[in-house]
Amino acid sequence: MGDFSLSVSDDQDAVREWVHGFARDVMRPVASEWDEREETPWPVIEEAAKIGLYSLDFLATASMDPTGLTLSLVSEELAWGDAGLAMSLLGTGLAVAGIWANGTPEQHGEWLPQCYGTPDDVHLGAFCVSEPDAGSDVSSLRTRARYDEATDEWVLSGTKTWITNGGIADVHVVVASVEPELGTRGQASFVVPKGTPGLKMGQKFSKHGLRASHTAEVILDDVRIPGHQLLGGKERLDERLARAKEGRSTSSQAAFATFEATRPSVGAQAVGIARAAYEFALDYAKERRQFGRAIIENQAIAFTLADMKTRIDAARLLVWRAAWMAATGATFESGEGSMSKLFASETAVWATGEAIQIMGGYGYVRENPVERWHRDSRIYTIFEGTSEIQRLVISRAISGVRIR
Numbered sequence: 578m579g580d581f582s583l584s585v586s587d588d589q590d591a592v593r594e595w596v597h598g599f600a601r602d603v604m605r606p607v608a609s610e611w612d613e614r615e616e617t618p619w620p621v622i623e624e625a626a627k628i629g630l631y632s633l634d635f636l637a638t639a640s641m642d643p644t645g646l647t648l649s650l651v652s653e654e655l656a657w658g659d660a661g662l663a664m665s666l667l668g669t670g671l672a673v674a675g676i677w678a679n680g681t682p683e684q685h686g687e688w689l690p691q692c693y694g695t696p697d698d699v700h701l702g703a704f705c706v707s708e709p710d711a712g713s714d715v716s717s718l719r720t721r722a723r724y725d726e727a728t729d730e731w732v733l734s735g736t737k738t739w740i741t742n743g744g745i746a747d748v749h750v751v752v753a754s755v756e757p758e759l760g761t762r763g764q765a766s767f768v769v770p771k772g773t774p775g776l777k778m779g780q781k782f783s784k785h786g787l788r789a790s791h792t793a794e795v796i797l798d799d800v801r802i803p804g805h806q807l808l809g810g811k812e813r814l815d816e817r818l819a820r821a822k823e824g825r826s827t828s829s830q831a832a833f834a835t836f837e838a839t840r841p842s843v844g845a846q847a848v849g850i851a852r853a854a855y856e857f858a859l860d861y862a863k864e865r866r867q868f869g870r871a872i873i874e875n876q877a878i879a880f881t882l883a884d885m886k887t888r889i890d891a892a893r894l895l896v897w898r899a900a901w902m903a904a905t906g907a908t909f910e911s912g913e914g915s916m917s918k919l920f921a922s923e924t925a926v927w928a929t930g931e932a933i934q935i936m937g938g939y940g941y942v943r944e945n946p947v948e949r950w951h952r953d954s955r956i957y958t959i960f961e962g963t964s965e966i967q968r969l970v971i972s973r974a975i976s977g978v979r980i981r
């Protein structure tokens with residue numbers, strides 16, 4: 578009795594304040610400029626690396642918090658600063674998660690540090706799953722990985738698309754199909770470092786939002802990599818494929834648990850964008866006068882702000898619950914990780930839209946940040962599983978029915 582608490586610890590609060598300071602003083606002043614430039618914001622990444630915010634050590638410490646909250650706090654503050662810049666800092670974490678989840682301890686030691694480099698030589702990581710014909714349906718990947726026994730090499734061919742840091746990363750983690758007929762259970766992850774012959778950047782995309790984050794195609798044209806760059810190693814893969822062929826595999830459950838565990842930090846970013854818009858709109862509504870009074874004196878405006886605050890707090894609580902469940906090893910009985918990402922991302926789109934409405938014409942123009950936040954928020958209902966896919970996961974989990 579009496580154990581339940583929603584207060585963050587002094588250590589967590591100190592980390593939150595530190596990241597908030599970086600978001601306020603380094604990210605916010607340059608956010609609009611990098612949105613317009615639509616390029617990787619190297620100076621911001623280097624600044625974050627200098628103070629240890631962009632580093633493997635920091636990610637590892639934040640991820641190992643036994644309550645699970647630190648990574649959510651960090652993600653929220655960075656996205657409050659600016660979501661595009663935040664993605665430039667957090668995108669490498671996707672490659673790290675892929676290596677961490679699938680690699681051997683030796684592979685962790687070899688590749689994880691290379692994802693970040695050093696403050697003097699900053700590196701990026703990329704996690705390459707999506708393809709032109711395989712977005713939500715990751716079981717239909719066409720990128721193939723073939724083992725060449727004679728040389729102990731893997732040969733990868735295919736095209737990946739929408740890849741954060743794609744083609745400019747120092748470490749690409751590529752998910753490819755070894756046995757296509759086994760769907761996701763026939764897939765494996767490979768490390769492809771920068772400079773490997775046959776690895777090329779395709780089209781770089783010009784986007785609606787999150788424009789400070791680089792998104793591009795990655796082309797793998799008969800890329801040959803040494804056998805030891807298969808994450809987890811060949812023996813483990815062969816055993817897994819054999820189990821799958823006998824219909825005994827549980828790897829899709831493992832993948833489900835991994836997605837449920839990583840979705841809260843994406844939800845936390847969405848909470849950060851929504852909070853930024855709410856705070857801006859609240860200040861504006863107190864200042865802006867029409868009909869001889871501040872617009873917040875009208876219930877229509879004040880109640881919208883009340884709803885914004887309520888939904889944002891509810892979204893954060895869902896994020897914290899899922900992050901806590903992941904850290905404590907609780908079972909995601911009802912797709913709680915998906916719930917957090919679904920609700921937080923839809924809240925961000927809604928709240929940023931309401932913020933524009935509260936600001937009228939001033940919300941619609943680029944001299945104020947709210948229109949950028951609205952554009953940035955829009956991707957959160959699409960990547961890392963669309964809202965429809967989150968609803969599919971939740972509805973299947975609560976019903977046990979194979980909903981389609």
Ligand SMILES: Cc1cc2nc3c(=O)[nH]c(=O)nc-3n(C[C@H](O)[C@H](O)[C@H](O)COP(=O)(O)OP(=O)(O)OC[C@H]3O[C@@H](n4cnc5c(N)ncnc54)[C@H](O)[C@@H]3O)c2cc1C
Nearest residue numbers: 704705706707712713739740741792959960961962963965
């Ligand atoms: C800025 C950005 C960054 C990204 N970064 C990465 C990255 O780093 N690495 C990576 O691998 N990928 C990345 N992605 C890809 C992203 O994860 C995919 O865009 C996403 O998974 C959706 O796939 P899709 O775009 O092919 O849409 P589709 O899967 O074609 O979906 C189209 C529509 O159909 C709906 N739909 C599909 N199937 C169902 C169903 N069964 N039931 C109901 N509705 C359904 C979807 O919800 C959606 O509304 C990124 C995308 C963007 C835009």
